[in-house]
Amino acid sequence: xxxxxxxxxxxxxxxxxxxxxxxxxxxxxxxxxxxxxxxxxxxxxxxxxxxxxxxxxxxxxxxxxxxxxxxxxxxxxxxxxxxxxxxxxxxxxxxxxxxxxxxxxxxxxxxxxxxxxxxxxxxxxxxxxxxxxxxxxxxxxxxxxxxxxxxxxxxxxxxxxxxxxxxxxxxxxxxxxxxxxxxxxxxxxxxxxx
Numbered sequence: 460x461x462x463x464x465x466x467x468x469x470x471x472x473x474x475x476x477x478x479x480x481x482x483x484x485x486x487x488x489x490x491x492x493x494x495x496x497x498x499x500x501x502x503x504x505x506x507x508x509x510x511x512x513x514x515x516x517x518x519x520x521x522x523x524x525x526x527x528x529x530x531x532x533x534x535x536x537x538x539x540x541x542x543x544x545x546x547x548x549x550x551x552x553x554x555x556x557x558x559x560x561x562x563x564x565x566x567x568x569x570x571x572x573x574x575x576x577x578x579x580x581x582x583x584x585x586x587x588x589x590x591x592x593x594x595x596x597x598x599x600x601x602x603x604x605x606x607x608x609x610x611x612x613x614x615x616x617x618x619x620x621x622x623x624x625x626x627x628x629x630x631x632x633x634x635x636x637x638x639x640x641x642x643x644x645x646x647x648x649x650x651x652x653x
Contacts (some may be wrong), residue, residue, distance in 0.1 A: 468531060506510035520646055526579045527642040530572040530588060537565035537595055544602055548609050569595045584645045594634045598627040
């Protein structure tokens with residue numbers, strides 16, 4: 460065989476090998492790039508989902524805080540109005556129609572704020588919020604019984620009404636403190652990425 464022919468055949472085999480190697484390398488590179496892009500897309504989608512969950516939890520925590528704040532503000536109004544009525548029944552201040560209206564509005568505000576809380580807060584906070592609302596209702600009814608006894612000039616019933624009011628006022632304080640602690644714990648809890 461002629462050396463030129465051998466060189467030509469060797470060059471052809473080398474060319475076919477180079478082209479085949481380049482094709483196989485190109486296919487492998489394309490496959491690697493596709494797998495890398497898919498992995499990046501999945502990681503990005505997961506990151507977006509996780510960030511969305513964290514943002515939602517942050518928003519929800521803010522809504523919970525605001526609803527608890529509104530309930531506690533309504534309770535503060537109730538406590539002031541109830542104290543004014545109590546002081547009037549004890550003879551420390553002059554009773555007025557405005558006192559009764561303020562007390563009724565404060566009870567209504569507690570009810571309304573509770574219904575917002577009920578929609579947003581976790582069960583452990585809801586239990587304390589419900590207790591506070593019910594305790595406000597009981598205390599308000601007690602003030603009404605005391606007022607009725609006072610107006611009827613029934614000293615024995617008025618004294619019993621005053622004693623009941625003092626007992627319920629103390630219970631209100633404990634329920635209020637328990638709600639604050641439960642709300643603080645719930646708001647301080649960090650969201651868990653899903």
